[in-house]
Amino acid sequence: MRELRSELTRLNRRGIWLGWLGLMAVFAVLINTVIYTIAANGSAPPGGGPGVAFPSMATLESSSGIVAGVSSAASMFGVITLSFWAIATASDYSTGLIRLLAAAQPHRWRLLLGKIGALLIWTVLATTVAVVVNLAAALPSAEAAEISTDFWMDDLVSEIARAWLTSFSASVVWGIIGLVLALLSRSSAIAISVGVGWVLLIETIIKTASSDAGQWLPGTTLTALAQGGTDDLSFAGAVLIGCIYAAVGLIIGLVIFIRRPITE
Amino acid sequence: MLTSIIETDTSAASITTDGLLRQFGSLTALDRVTVTLPRGGVVGLLGPNGSGKSTLIRILLGLIPPTSGQATVLGHPTTKPARYAGDVGALIEAPSFVPGLSARKNLLSLARLRGLPTTRVAEVIRIVGLEGRENESVRRFSLGMKQRLGIAAALLPDPALLILDEPTNGLDPAGIVEIRQLLKTLAAEGRTVVVSSHLLAEIQAACDYLVIIRFGELMFSGPMGELLDKAGARIEVAPEHPADVDRLRVALAAAGWSIEDDSLVVHGSAADAAALNRAAHEAGITLSRLTPIDESLEDVFLEMTAAPTRNPVAASQGARKKAATNA
Numbered sequence: 140m141r142e143l144r145s146e147l148t149r150l151n152r153r154g155i156w157l158g159w160l161g162l163m164a165v166f167a168v169l170i171n172t173v174i175y176t177i178a179a180n181g182s183a184p185p186g187g188g189p190g191v192a193f194p195s196m197a198t199l200e201s202s203s204g205i206v207a208g209v210s211s212a213a214s215m216f217g218v219i220t221l222s223f224w225a226i227a228t229a230s231d232y233s234t235g236l237i238r239l240l241a242a243a244q245p246h247r248w249r250l251l252l253g254k255i256g257a258l259l260i261w262t263v264l265a266t267t268v269a270v271v272v273n274l275a276a277a278l279p280s281a282e283a284a285e286i287s288t289d290f291w292m293d294d295l296v297s298e299i300a301r302a303w304l305t306s307f308s309a310s311v312v313w314g315i316i317g318l319v320l321a322l323l324s325r326s327s328a329i330a331i332s333v334g335v336g337w338v339l340l341i342e343t344i345i346k347t348a349s350s351d352a353g354q355w356l357p358g359t360t361l362t363a364l365a366q367g368g369t370d371d372l373s374f375a376g377a378v379l380i381g382c383i384y385a386a387v388g389l390i391i392g393l394v395i396f397i398r399r400p401i402t403e
Numbered sequence: 404m405l406t407s408i409i410e411t412d413t414s415a416a417s418i419t420t421d422g423l424l425r426q427f428g429s430l431t432a433l434d435r436v437t438v439t440l441p442r443g444g445v446v447g448l449l450g451p452n453g454s455g456k457s458t459l460i461r462i463l464l465g466l467i468p469p470t471s472g473q474a475t476v477l478g479h480p481t482t483k484p485a486r487y488a489g490d491v492g493a494l495i496e497a498p499s500f501v502p503g504l505s506a507r508k509n510l511l512s513l514a515r516l517r518g519l520p521t522t523r524v525a526e527v528i529r530i531v532g533l534e535g536r537e538n539e540s541v542r543r544f545s546l547g548m549k550q551r552l553g554i555a556a557a558l559l560p561d562p563a564l565l566i567l568d569e570p571t572n573g574l575d576p577a578g579i580v581e582i583r584q585l586l587k588t589l590a591a592e593g594r595t596v597v598v599s600s601h602l603l604a605e606i607q608a609a610c611d612y613l614v615i616i617r618f619g620e621l622m623f624s625g626p627m628g629e630l631l632d633k634a635g636a637r638i639e640v641a642p643e644h645p646a647d648v649d650r651l652r653v654a655l656a657a658a659g660w661s662i663e664d665d666s667l668v669v670h671g672s673a674a675d676a677a678a679l680n681r682a683a684h685e686a687g688i689t690l691s692r693l694t695p696i697d698e699s700l701e702d703v704f705l706e707m708t709a710a711p712t713r714n715p716v717a718a719s720q721g722a723r724k725k726a727a728t729n730a
Contacts, residue, residue, distance in 0.1 A: 235499030
C-alpha cells in the first residue's frame with residue numbers, strides 16, 4: 140500500500156494528466172470524426188494492419204454504434220497506454236530515482252506491484268476519459284454524417300460497460316507490454332519505439348506472410364479483445380491469449396526487476 | 404576470520420566489509436576490500452574518479468551484490484538490506500527526483516514509500532534550508548538546491564547511518580559551511596555519516612575517520628589524524644649558526660634520521676622533537692628552529708593515489724629516504 144501511494148504521488152503531475160488523458164480524449168474525438176465521415180461518404184472501410192477496424196454503416200446504426208469509436212481506436216488507446224506505462228517505468232532509471240526507491244524499499248517486488256497498481260488506477264481513469272469523450276463526440280459526429288441514432292439508446296448501459304471493460308482489458312495488456320519493454324531497455328524512447336514499431340510494422344509483415352500466425356500476435360489479439368472478438372479471433376480466444384500475454388509479461392517484468400542489479 | 408568479529412562485535416561497527424570483490428566483466432571495481440568503520444562520527448570516503456567508491460556504496464545499500472566477499476551495515480548482512488533500510492538514508496551520486504514535481508511532492512512520495520508521517524517532510528525541508536522553495540518544480544532547481552533536496556531525502560527516515568555521495572557538490576561556499584555544520588551536528592547526535600567527496604579540504608574539515616580507495620583497492624582506513632601523522636609528519640630544523648648546516652645534516656643522518664633533499668626537513672612527528680634536539684645537542688649544535696610541518700590531506704591524498712605500490716605510506720617514505728641518501 141505504501142508503494143502504491145508513493146507511486147500515485149509521483150504520477151500526479153501535469154505532464155501525465157495532460158499527456159495521457161489529453162491524448163486519449165483527442166483520439167476519441169478524432170476516431171469518431173473519421174469513422175462517421177468514412178461511413179457517410181460510402182467509401183469502403185480501409186483495411187489491413189492490427190487494430191485498424193473501421194465499423195460498417197450497419198454497426199454504426201446499431202445499439203453498439205454509440206461506442207463504436209472506442210473499439211475502433213483500441214490500438215491507438217493501447218499504444219498511448221503502452222507509452223505512459225513505459226515512461227513511468229523507464230523514467231525511474233533515466234532520472235536515477237530507482238536508486239533511492241530501491242534503497243528505501245529493498246523488497247523490489249513490492250515496488251513493482253505498487254507501480255503496476257498505480258498505473259492500473261491511471262488506466263481506469265484514462266479508459267473512462269476515452270469512453271466519456273467518445274460518448275460526447277459520437278452524437279454530433281453521427282448527426283453531421285446524417286447517420287441514424289435511433290437504436291443507440293437500446294442497451295445503452297450494457298454497451299457502454301462492455302466497451303469500457305474490453306477497452307480497459309486490452310489497454311492493461313498493452314501497458315504490461317510497455318512496462319516489460321521499459322524494464323528490459325531502461326529507456327522509454329526504446330520501449331515506445333519497439334512497441335509502436337512492432338504494431339505498425341513487424342506484426343503487419345508477419346500477418347501478411349502468415350495469416351494463421353498473425354492471429355496470435357499481440358496487436359491482433361488485443362484488437363480482437365477490445366472489439367469483443369473479430370472474424371479471425373473469438374472474444375474468448377482473445378481473452379485467453381490476452382491473459383497469457385499479461386501473465387508472461389508480469390513474470391518477466393518481476394524477474395528482471397528483482398534480479399537485475401541497479402547500476403547506472 | 405572477520406565473520407567472528409562481525410558476530411561478536413557488531414555494535415561497535417557501522418559498516419564492515421570482508422574481502423569485498425566486485426567485477427563488471429573484466430573490470431575489477433572493488434578488489435577484496437576489508438574495512439571496519441566505527442559507529443558515530445563523520446567518515447570520509449576518498450578516491451579518484453573510478454576508484455570504486457560508488458560501487459562500494461551501491462553494495463552497502465543492496466543495489467548490487469558483490470561478486471564475492473561479504474559486508475554488514477548496522478550489524479546486518481547486505482544480502483538482507485530490508486533489515487536496515489529503515490535506518491539508512493542515502494544520497495547516491497547525483498540527486499535524483501521527478502523533474503516535473505515540486506520538492507515537497509518528491510519528498511512526500513519518498514516519505515509515503517517509507518511509511519513516514521507527512522510532517523517529516525516539512526521537518527527535513529527546514530533542516531536543509533529549502534523553506535519557501537518547497538512548492539517549486541524541481542526542474543527549476545539549481546544544482547545546489549537539488550543537493551539540499553537530496554540530503555533532505557536522505558534525512559527523511561531520521562537515519563542512524565547516512566551515506567552521502569558528494570553532498571556539497573554545486574553548493575556555494577556558505578552552503579558548504581552550512582552542510583558541513585549539519586553533518587557534524589548529525590554525527591554529534593550519535594549518527595554515522597559516511598561522506599564520499601573529492602573536496603579534500605572539505606573532508607579534512609568534516610571527517611573523523613577516513614577510507615581511501617584507488618583502483619578498487621583499499622589504500623588506507625583509519626582515523627584522519629593517524630593518516631596525517633603517518634604519511635606527512637615532518638619537522639623543519641635549523642641550527643643557530645648557518646655554518647653548522649652541513650654538520651647538522653651529517654649528525655642527524657648518523658643518528659638515523661631521514662632528511663629530505665637539500666633542506667633540513669626531517670621525517671618525524673612532533674613527538675620526535677625532543678630526540679632531534681638531543682641528537683643536535685650531542686653533536687654540539689644548538690637549534691634555533693624546530694617546527695613540525697602540517698601536511699594537508701590534499702598532499703597526502705595526491706601522493707597516495709599517485710603511488711604505484713599498494714602501500715603508499717611506505718612508498719612515500721621510501722622515496723624520501725632514497726632522496727636523502729642520494730643527496
